Amino acid sequence: MEMLHLRYFVAVAEELNFSAAARRLHMAASPLSQRIKDLEHELGQKLFDRSTHHVTLTAAGTALLPIARDVLEQVNSIPWRLREATEPQRSTVFLGMPAGVHPDLRDRVTALAERVRERFELKRWPGASPDLVDAVLDGRLALTLARMPVTDPALEALPAMSERLGAVVPADQFAGRQSVSLAELSGFAYLAAPEDSTPAYFEQLDHQLMSLGIKKRLKLANTGYSGVSEIISSGLAFSISMLDEASPMHLYRLENVAVLPFTDFQPELETNLLWRRDRGDSGDLAELVTAAREIFAEPLTS
Structure with a gap:
């Protein structure tokens, strides 16, 4: 079993739609469906009930979902855990910025960078919200501003604007x-x-x-x-x-x-500030997230 199989499974399980999951994974629906079949064959368990209009998890699929999420989160945490163990005390971290961020929201990002500058060098990274969220999940970005809706149990969200x-x-x-x-x-x-x-x-x-x-x-x-x-x-x-x-x-x-x-x-x-829950609760970003909670305590409106 390869890690990609688990990523494919989680995407389909969360979307309950092969086409939507394929778009999320930047691949075609046909090979995605085949990879799921390969995983079912390897596990000897049917993971999804498929019909023309609906996709639902079987009992085995429901049981596998939290296990797969936990495995992926552990794998995704390897880069930042390694950085935490080997990098100097002041770290360079990146915060994602989608297009068209309001100036008042930019001011808060600047205030956050100033608040944590002794511990972190906070740099901004542009992109579309889905790509920025993916970069937070795989550890390339520490945090991101993202246009809602975004739903992922591995992420914690703070309303920003x-x-x-x-x-x-x-x-x-x-x-x-x-x-x-x-x-x-x-x-x-x-x-x-x-x-x-x-x-x-x-x-x-x-x-x-x-x-x-x-x-x-x-x-x-x-x-x-x-x-x-x-x-x-x-x-x-x-x-x-x-x-x-x-x-x-x-x-x-x-x-x-x-x-x-x-x-x-x-x-x-709606725009939220997002980070990985495991990194913010007690991981390498705990100090940064604490400062972010203070800076973004009151959501902005315009």
């Missing part, structure tokens, strides 16, 4: 307006941000908008936030982004783009 979201619309078609309703946007296509940088929360928003009457969709490939702004400026679609003008996301706005609050919809993007 809640940001109100608004409708990004063509300004000339909403001139003089201070707000907008969903009904007024039903004639526009909804344009999501690029998939490689979109927080998972925006997938939930997409489903909410569909249920609330926004049926048209427009997707862009091989472009970034500036491309989204270009389409909105042309009057072809609307999107959703941070409402606070202090947010770095407003730097992508073109001249004919405005961000308005909704009158009948209250989307909010």
Whole structure:
């Protein structure tokens, strides 16, 4: 049995969906399914009941899940335990930073770095939330800010900031307006941000908008936030982004783009500070986590 088999099993067990687990593992669903079958054959136990629409754990799968998680956590802890035993007292550690972090939240990261500078050199590392979370789990990052939702029992989360979201619309078609309703946007296509940088929360928003009457969709490939702004400026679609003008996301706005609050919809993007529970409770990051709890004690809002 290889460690990868356990990683594959845990991903499928947590997602209960082979396609979703394959995306999480950055692989195709077909080889993932074959690896699970290989593991079942080696163990002599059926781990999942599969049907066309549902995947559920068998009794054996349910029993294996905590064992597999424990083994993976022990393996993942080897790098930081080794560093703890061999590195000098002042360590360089990295904190993940997703795109568009609000300046007030950046100030708290700076305050944390200053608080712990005698023990840690805290450096920032950019990336998309899923990749940053993976880097925390495998020990490459000490902590990360991440857009919610993120659910993993190996992680501990501290609420850091809640940001109100608004409708990004063509300004000339909403001139003089201070707000907008969903009904007024039903004639526009909804344009999501690029998939490689979109927080998972925006997938939930997409489903909410569909249920609330926004049926048209427009997707862009091989472009970034500036491309989204270009389409909105042309009057072809609307999107959703941070409402606070202090947010770095407003730097992508073109001249004919405005961000308005909704009158009948209250989307909010939550950002948490995450770290591995075993490293923070009594491991090598205990001192850093204690300082982080103090700096981030009161969640920010915007």
